Amino acid sequence: MHPSHVPAHRSTKASHEIAPGVIPSRRTTSRRLVGIFLAATLLTGCQPGSTTTAASSPTGPAAPPPATPTPGTATAPGLTAPQRLTTLAATITAAPGDHTTEPQQGRPTRGGDLSMTTGYVFHPEYLWHDTGTSAGLMPANPPAGIQPAVHIENPEAKRRAHELIHVSGLLAELTVIEPRRATMAELLRVHTGDHIQHIKTQSDLRGGGDAGDGFSPVGPGSYAIARLAAGGLIELVTAVARGEVTNGYALTRPPGHHATADRGMGFCLFNNIAVAARHAQAELGLPRIAIVDWDAHHGNGTQSIFYTDPSVLTISLHQAGCFPPDSGWIRENGAGDGTGYAINVPLPPGTGHAAYLHAMTEIVLPALERFAPDLILLANGFDASVFDPMARQMLTADSYRAMTRMLTDAADRLCHGRLVAAHEGGYSPFYVPYCALAFLEELAGTTTRVTDPLAAVVADYAAEPLQPHQNAVIDEAAQLVSRIGAHEIAAAP
Ligand SMILES: [Zn+2]
Numbered sequence: 001m002h003p004s005h006v007p008a009h010r011s012t013k014a015s016h017e018i019a020p021g022v023i024p025s026r027r028t029t030s031r032r033l034v035g036i037f038l039a040a041t042l043l044t045g046c047q048p049g050s051t052t053t054a055a056s057s058p059t060g061p062a063a064p065p066p067a068t069p070t071p072g073t074a075t076a077p078g079l080t081a082p083q084r085l086t087t088l089a090a091t092i093t094a095a096p097g098d099h100t101t102e103p104q105q106g107r108p109t110r111g112g113d114l115s116m117t118t119g120y121v122f123h124p125e126y127l128w129h130d131t132g133t134s135a136g137l138m139p140a141n142p143p144a145g146i147q148p149a150v151h152i153e154n155p156e157a158k159r160r161a162h163e164l165i166h167v168s169g170l171l172a173e174l175t176v177i178e179p180r181r182a183t184m185a186e187l188l189r190v191h192t193g194d195h196i197q198h199i200k201t202q203s204d205l206r207g208g209g210d211a212g213d214g215f216s217p218v219g220p221g222s223y224a225i226a227r228l229a230a231g232g233l234i235e236l237v238t239a240v241a242r243g244e245v246t247n248g249y250a251l252t253r254p255p256g257h258h259a260t261a262d263r264g265m266g267f268c269l270f271n272n273i274a275v276a277a278r279h280a281q282a283e284l285g286l287p288r289i290a291i292v293d294w295d296a297h298h299g300n301g302t303q304s305i306f307y308t309d310p311s312v313l314t315i316s317l318h319q320a321g322c323f324p325p326d327s328g329w330i331r332e333n334g335a336g337d338g339t340g341y342a343i344n345v346p347l348p349p350g351t352g353h354a355a356y357l358h359a360m361t362e363i364v365l366p367a368l369e370r371f372a373p374d375l376i377l378l379a380n381g382f383d384a385s386v387f388d389p390m391a392r393q394m395l396t397a398d399s400y401r402a403m404t405r406m407l408t409d410a411a412d413r414l415c416h417g418r419l420v421a422a423h424e425g426g427y428s429p430f431y432v433p434y435c436a437l438a439f440l441e442e443l444a445g446t447t448t449r450v451t452d453p454l455a456a457v458v459a460d461y462a463a464e465p466l467q468p469h470q471n472a473v474i475d476e477a478a479q480l481v482s483r484i485g486a487h488e489i490a491a492a493p
Contacts, residue, residue: 118444119248120174121232126253127155130219153267156429161436168448175245179232189278192262211264226269233276241284247419255424257299257379273422274305290373295381295424296391298328308336313371319391320346340483352394353462355470360406362478368410370484376411376419382426382435386461390427394461397438397452404442
């Protein structure tokens with residue numbers, strides 16, 4: 001049975017008794033202290049658009065907080081800092097039975113469609129891609145004073161996202177699709193033989209090596225795992241093309257969108273989404289592919305692979321000038337036959353919910369309408385979240401939910417719901433899981449009873465209105481939409 005046809009209380013009954021985000025009693029005190037410290041840090045920090053920072057809060061007695069925390073709603077911006085602390089404390093110390101948030105309704109557009117299902121790809125091997133002892137993104141080098149630590153692209157955020165998807169009960173409502181390893185022929189549709197051999201050679205080294213830029217570790221055996229990531233996305237796209245599932249999410253690792261045809265970079269070995277796109281074109285009868293990339297960093301690898309190809313539209317929303325440096329500007333608009341089919345939206349640092357939704361409305365959706373894809377692929381990075389250490393954007397779990405609804409609605413209108421997401425970045429181990437759950441709930445047209453426990457804390461970020469300097473970028477990039485198809489029109493007799 002598809003979740004959209006289940007009564008509103010169904011997901012509650014199906015969920016496990018232990019609600020993630022709810023803390024067992026023996027750890028309540030320490031978790032509460034951690035939570036309050038976190039909240040205090042955030043609430044006293046610089047919050048754009050905030051009118052309720054600690055410094056400006058009334059000093060008199062605080063009004064009582066809402067009886068029930070309401071994460072994900074717009075009520076929190078009206079709370080004072082002390083009220084918000086109380087709200088967060090109530091959230092993180094609530095007993096399972098206190099979790100009374102009502103399940104939301106599934107997307108209305110899915111209401112009568114009994115055949116709609118969502119595929120899900122995951123494999124434990126994805127967590128075995130060993131990125132070693134780098135300090136963040138710097139290779140460990142004790143003689144140079146760089147202490148060994150954990151690489152920023154480590155398994156933890158992905159592991160926790162998968163676990164939350166499982167424990168929330170959502171996994172039971174998905175169609176699990178087993179990944180396989182991409183073949184050499186499938187990789188060669190995108191990558192050079194030299195690059196594939198380079199990854200294999202590095203992977204065969206006892207201590208591993210690097211994919212190409214000095215910051216992208218290839219662990220021992222990572223060649224096989226990277227093929228399992230690309231092959232997992234191929235299997236998911238295949239299932240969607242055959243109608244076995246309507247849409248899907250591949251929670252794969254290593255990521256792919258920075259990898260070019262001949263070089264790994266930005267923690268990416270093979271460009272999973274490009275390999276899947278070429279497979280869809282070559283084997284599945286889906287010639288027109290749109291790739292939307294909302295990872296906080298520019299999808300430079302994907303763009304470069306399809307830069308002269310009008311059959312693949314690439315749209316990247318990212319933080320301007322973040323990574324790679326000097327990449328992803330508006331002027332990069334495709335070349336040759338592909339002129340007009342690469343769209344970049346370099347959003348200023350600090351861009352949040354309202355501006356991202358505005359960019360979706362003004363650029364992504366009209367571009368998709370104009371291109372009329374047979375399949376929409378999503379390079380799904382959660383590193384534009386407010387908690388991410390690798391970018392400076394301000395999205396929340398609810399932002400991802402809202403953007404996902406826009407994309408699923410577009411896919412419903414344009415290509416029979418065919419939307420396939422590949423996991424890309426996202427480096428906050430404690431927040432990525434909530435973003436991933438919100439995304440996947442929306443994709444599947446259902447909800448669990450797990451809500452974002454930090455929604456009240458980040459409400460000021462979420463409430464920031466569209467800023468003029470953000471709007472200026474979006475306005476400029478929106479002018480590109482009309483160029484889609486212009487080359488084909490100009491070339492016609
Ligand atoms: Zn990223």
